[in-house]
Amino acid sequence: MNNLPILVVVLETDNPGDSLPNLISAANAFDHTGSHVIELLYIGSHDDLLPQTAADMGVSKFFHLETSLVKLIQKSFLSALASFLRNKPALAILFDHTPLALEVSTQIAAVLKTQPITSVDSISTDNGRTTAARRILAGNAKQIFDIKDQLVVMTINTTNFSAANPVAGDHSLESIAVTFSPVEEHLHVLSSSPVNQYVALEHSRVIVAGGRGLLNNYNPAPTGLGLSEVEQWKFEQGFELLKTLASQLNGSVAVTRSLVDSGFAPYDLQVGQTGKTVAPDIYIACGISGAIQHTMGMRRSKLIIAINNDPQAPIFEAAHYGVVGDMYKILPEWIALRK
Amino acid sequence: MKIVIAVTNVIDLTQPYKIPIENHTPHDYTPILNPWDEFSLEAALHIKEKYSAELIALSTGDEMAESALRKALAMGCDSAIRVETGINPQESGFIAAILAAAIQKIGAVEMAFCGRQSIDFENGSVAGMLAQFLGWPYLAQITTIESLYPSKIIARRTVANQLYTISAQFPLVLTASKEFGEPRFPSFMGTRKAAKASIEIWSAADLGIERNQINQVESRLERVSAEPFQREMITAENEAKTAEILNQKVNLVLP
Ligand SMILES: Cc1cc2nc3c(=O)[nH]c(=O)nc-3n(C[C@H](O)[C@H](O)[C@H](O)COP(=O)(O)OP(=O)(O)OC[C@H]3O[C@@H](n4cnc5c(N)ncnc54)[C@H](O)[C@@H]3O)c2cc1C
Numbered sequence: 161m162n163n164l165p166i167l168v169v170v171l172e173t174d175n176p177g178d179s180l181p182n183l184i185s186a187a188n189a190f191d192h193t194g195s196h197v198i199e200l201l202y203i204g205s206h207d208d209l210l211p212q213t214a215a216d217m218g219v220s221k222f223f224h225l226e227t228s229l230v231k232l233i234q235k236s237f238l239s240a241l242a243s244f245l246r247n248k249p250a251l252a253i254l255f256d257h258t259p260l261a262l263e264v265s266t267q268i269a270a271v272l273k274t275q276p277i278t279s280v281d282s283i284s285t286d287n288g289r290t291t292a293a294r295r296i297l298a299g300n301a302k303q304i305f306d307i308k309d310q311l312v313v314m315t316i317n318t319t320n321f322s323a324a325n326p327v328a329g330d331h332s333l334e335s336i337a338v339t340f341s342p343v344e345e346h347l348h349v350l351s352s353s354p355v356n357q358y359v360a361l362e363h364s365r366v367i368v369a370g371g372r373g374l375l376n377n378y379n380p381a382p383t384g385l386g387l388s389e390v391e392q393w394k395f396e397q398g399f400e401l402l403k404t405l406a407s408q409l410n411g412s413v414a415v416t417r418s419l420v421d422s423g424f425a426p427y428d429l430q431v432g433q434t435g436k437t438v439a440p441d442i443y444i445a446c447g448i449s450g451a452i453q454h455t456m457g458m459r460r461s462k463l464i465i466a467i468n469n470d471p472q473a474p475i476f477e478a479a480h481y482g483v484v485g486d487m488y489k490i491l492p493e494w495i496a497l498r499k
Numbered sequence: 500m501k502i503v504i505a506v507t508n509v510i511d512l513t514q515p516y517k518i519p520i521e522n523h524t525p526h527d528y529t530p531i532l533n534p535w536d537e538f539s540l541e542a543a544l545h546i547k548e549k550y551s552a553e554l555i556a557l558s559t560g561d562e563m564a565e566s567a568l569r570k571a572l573a574m575g576c577d578s579a580i581r582v583e584t585g586i587n588p589q590e591s592g593f594i595a596a597i598l599a600a601a602i603q604k605i606g607a608v609e610m611a612f613c614g615r616q617s618i619d620f621e622n623g624s625v626a627g628m629l630a631q632f633l634g635w636p637y638l639a640q641i642t643t644i645e646s647l648y649p650s651k652i653i654a655r656r657t658v659a660n661q662l663y664t665i666s667a668q669f670p671l672v673l674t675a676s677k678e679f680g681e682p683r684f685p686s687f688m689g690t691r692k693a694a695k696a697s698i699e700i701w702s703a704a705d706l707g708i709e710r711n712q713i714n715q716v717e718s719r720l721e722r723v724s725a726e727p728f729q730r731e732m733i734t735a736e737n738e739a740k741t742a743e744i745l746n747q748k749v750n751l752v753l754p
């Protein structure tokens with residue numbers, strides 16, 4: 161392999177303060193001899209801490225393409241980024257596998273005429289040969305790429321890489337501003353507002369998830385409610401239990417598609433094939449049958465606990481610990497224990 | 500207003516299928532229309548119903564691809580085009596180049612929708628590459644359309660827990676999130692009409708697209724056998740005891 165730098169590109173919306181050490185560890189995996197230097201390009205508004213973090217991790221150059229958050233969303237920087245990268249020798253360009261960075265990486269790959277490798281789970285070097293692997297087909301297969309001398313563009317699943325350790329010794333870092341002239345804007349942000357108070361599921365270490373079983377609540381609903389109000393009440397009671405346990409465990413809540421489709425929960429919380437893919441340390445599935453479209457999105461959680469009143473429910477096949485029982489009886493006991 | 504929706508078949512992962520370690524044939528799996536394409540079809544149909552539009556479904560691949568196009572027709576698309584390539588294209592860059600050339604040939608297209616990603620190979624690359632090849636802006640994962648004008652669309656999307664309202668000039672490439680609602684089930688009449696509809700066939704060579712315009716990185720597939728998995732059913736005399744055991748298990752892992 162050539163000795164060109166590995167370039168890590170992070171966007172302000174990637175939450176780089178948290179993910180940078182993991183991205184650096186992905187970059188380090190390209191070789192164990194340290195013959196590749198690692199450089200960082202940061203796109204976003206001024207950040208005091210990032211250059212220091214980068215220097216501690218052994219990054220040699222810090223490029224900054226300064227832009228406001230609004231311009232970042234508008235991708236106003238794209239042509240500047242493209243011309244920067246066209247002139248920047250590199251062995252690999254690594255992005256975080258976040259939605260916006262994924263978009264940018266595929267657009268950049270088209271500019272650089274290379275096939276993007278998205279959602280990389282592992283990188284390893286053996287006898288000087290570097291490979292990158294990603295899971296496909298609901299986790300049943302691995303696609304393994306041979307990294308040779310040609311430039312590759314990747315997005316990295318940062319949760320699969322442990323944070324790099326700070327390097328000893330010299331921490332000097334060369335800071336270089338990347339300037340760009342205004343371009344004609346095709347996208348304009350008109351307004352923005354925060355979505356909700358939920359923690360981003362992808363970053364949660366603990367997830368308490370609920371399914372249609374939430375609606376099977378034996379507690380009597382207040383009298384005088386209509387049929388759909390009773391369902392709504394039942395859902396809310398169950399959702400409250402999930403949220404309480406989740407907050408006791410410093411985690412967040414998720415749901416199945418059936419609760420989203422029936423209008424009870426927002427799509428942001430859906431886990432599965434057509435929702436989010438998560439891999440927390442602990443995933444607690446309550447009243448979830450375990451359809452493959454759901455388990456696809458959570459099967460890589462490190463510890464899976466399932467509570468379901470049907471002993472035949474397929475979720476038990478996917479769980480480390482299973483409990484046959486009523487979530488409305490077990491969760492309140494559990495919550496009481498952690499009070 | 501002309502809207503193109505790029506559609507493709509994927510492996511139905513809930514049905515038995517062979518992992519395509521060597522060259523796979525469509526007989527080894529059940530093809531279904533990519534669920535993310537159903538979402539973008541739903542978004543496009545929503546535009547058609549509210550503002551009127553001509554919807555063109557576009558796919559590149561062999562005859563197998565026609566079932567995806569027929570489903571798009573059955574859902575409500577006005578016409579369908581298949582671009583024949585000889586071999587089934589697998590590389591996103593090649594697919595995007597074909598789609599870009601076809602969209603240019605169709606002409607006067609305001610919006611091109613793609614699915615967010617294929618649920619089988621999960622690349623999520625075609626939409627961005629298509630936008631770049633066309634030189635159009637790319638607005639991903641829109642959740643709602645606020646309004647539509649002759650020259651622009653105002654839509655919403657979320658990025659990092661912020662909801663943005665964005666105005667985008669035509670032409671552009673889009674992907675749609677799920678919030679447009681459950682993708683509709685084709686009606687009986689729609690399915691019958693779609694079965695009889697004729698699908699226009701173009702060839703990639705006629706579009707001037709050759710392979711290898713994009714550098715490929717060599718790859719191979721490996722089967723992943725399910726990791727040995729310790730499963731344990733917890734039984735206790737009552738719910739309180741069960742909760743206690745679960746709590747202990749969780750405490751062992753909690754940071
Ligand atoms: C193209 C496509 C994409 C899809 N994508 C997704 C996706 O991204 N995510 C997703 O989740 N689904 C997805 N689905 C839907 C999926 O197939 C299932 O229909 C869905 O996951 C079922 O949700 P559920 O487990 O909540 O409901 P159900 O299947 O109805 O299961 C409810 C479970 O709760 C149990 N239960 C009932 N009462 C109680 C109680 N009091 N205590 C404990 N347990 C109880 C029942 O025994 C049952 O097992 C998709 C489907 C398709 C076709």
Ligand SMILES: Nc1ncnc2c1ncn2[C@@H]1O[C@H](COP(=O)(O)O)[C@@H](O)[C@H]1O
Nearest residue numbers: 505507559613614616617622623624625
């Ligand atoms: N052969 C194809 N023909 C038409 N559109 C395609 C094809 N392959 C992929 N696409 C589009 O690209 C989207 C994402 O695919 P991918 O980048 O492969 O995950 C799909 O949902 C389709 O909209």
